[in-house]
Amino acid sequence: MNYNNIHNVYFIGIGGIGMSALARYFKANNKQVMGYDKTKTEITDGLENLGVKVHFNDSIDNIPTRFLDIESTLVVYTPAIPKAHQELNYFIDNGYKVLKRSVVLGEITKHTFCLAVAGTHGKTTTTSILGHLLNECGVEVTAFLGGISENYNSNLILNGTKVTVVEADEFDRSFLTLSPDLACITSMDADHLDIYGEAEALKDSFVDFSKKLKLNGKLFVKNGLPLKGITYGIEDDSDYSVKNIKIIDGTYVFDVKTPSTTLDNFKFNLPGRHNLSNALIALAMAVEYGCPPKQLAKALASYKGVKRRFSYPIKTENLVLIDDYAHHPQEINAVHQAVREMYPNQKVMAVFQPHLFSRTRDFADEFAEALSQFDEVLLLDIYPARELPIEGITSNWLLDKMKHNHKKLVEKPEIISEIKKSNAQVILMIGAGDIGEEVKHVKEALSVAS
CATH class of the missing domain: 3.40.1190.10 (Mur-like, catalytic domain)
Incomplete structure (x- = not known):
């Protein structure tokens, strides 16, 4: 593809971490960039601050006139977008260049x-x-x-x-x-x-x-x-x-x-x-x-790390709050090894949000074993992402598999009060869903309390 002939790039799922990086790339290369995402987040806020227009409802009415020029417009989508997406189907049905994110990345590199x-x-x-x-x-x-x-x-x-x-x-x-x-x-x-x-x-x-x-x-x-x-x-x-x-x-x-x-x-x-x-x-x-x-x-x-990869929203002598993206049993084991190495004598609470019904089903025993290593566990409902529920696969089902005396199923609004009830000095918030959005609220509440 000759990207010199592309003047407009339209992203469907622009708030995804990989998609937003591509959006930033094309914006930096003087292309007109805009797109759709399901949810407003810090990532979409960051794009909007760069001048990228982002909307959050799926409608072909959101596509501006200049993006209707088929020859100069590239449409990039993520596989997480449902097949019934109106905007995606409009672009496909009208003969636009519509490519997966991975294909565009392959072309660029x-x-x-x-x-x-x-x-x-x-x-x-x-x-x-x-x-x-x-x-x-x-x-x-x-x-x-x-x-x-x-x-x-x-x-x-x-x-x-x-x-x-x-x-x-x-x-x-x-x-x-x-x-x-x-x-x-x-x-x-x-x-x-x-x-x-x-x-x-x-x-x-x-x-x-x-x-x-x-x-x-x-x-x-x-x-x-x-x-x-x-x-x-x-x-x-x-x-x-x-x-x-x-x-x-x-x-x-x-x-x-x-x-x-x-x-x-x-x-x-x-x-x-x-x-x-x-x-x-x-x-x-x-x-x-x-x-x-x-x-x-x-x-x-001089390397400082990646947000949500063993990040420290709070790191004081009396209290540590760690935020991590771990969403696979082996990743939870790795986080456990790290926290025990750094805080060998501290009580550790893990707040975990499972990601995907299928992953929870496929690795339930491994998740239960990995989570049981922590002193206390708070378990949120499964984050569905791109999936529909699977009968019988719930966080309560996973909780029952854990051999643990200090475990509890909680809703998001209960997280802060449950953490405050504990005397754990190290709090871990882990998962690849929207638990990351809860971390800032927990940080604010615990900072005020301390």
């Missing part, structure tokens, strides 16, 4: 030097670290992030078009539209079984992704995954490995063994071995790209 991060966990943090490292090392990079970077207060790093960094999403096999020069796979745990049907089909898609590399491209794989590539791991015999780990004042200090040498004295401020692994693979890819080790060490030390 294929003529760049592309670094892609794939895996069922760790994509967003790894992508944001990698984008930050390259940017701080002076690389002309555009990075499309799956979360809001604390360093840039954005899900887009825009500093040139020579190099791109992208999150390679396995949902709906979206990552097969990419053709990266360097790619990594962080994990291949079963997920999205509503799309894939079974775990083997998901694994096969990662194999297919590994074959999308450009000629002479390089693949990095977490040690232990059933794929050939440059390996990485923590304190093991991988090609790239973290060594000599220390925690000093809540900061990881460590060395990195590469295939040819050892780079010493790196500092990283995010807690949890899973985040340390994310930092390692970002460093490995940046080293292979050619970034100088001294600049990388300085850049990593």
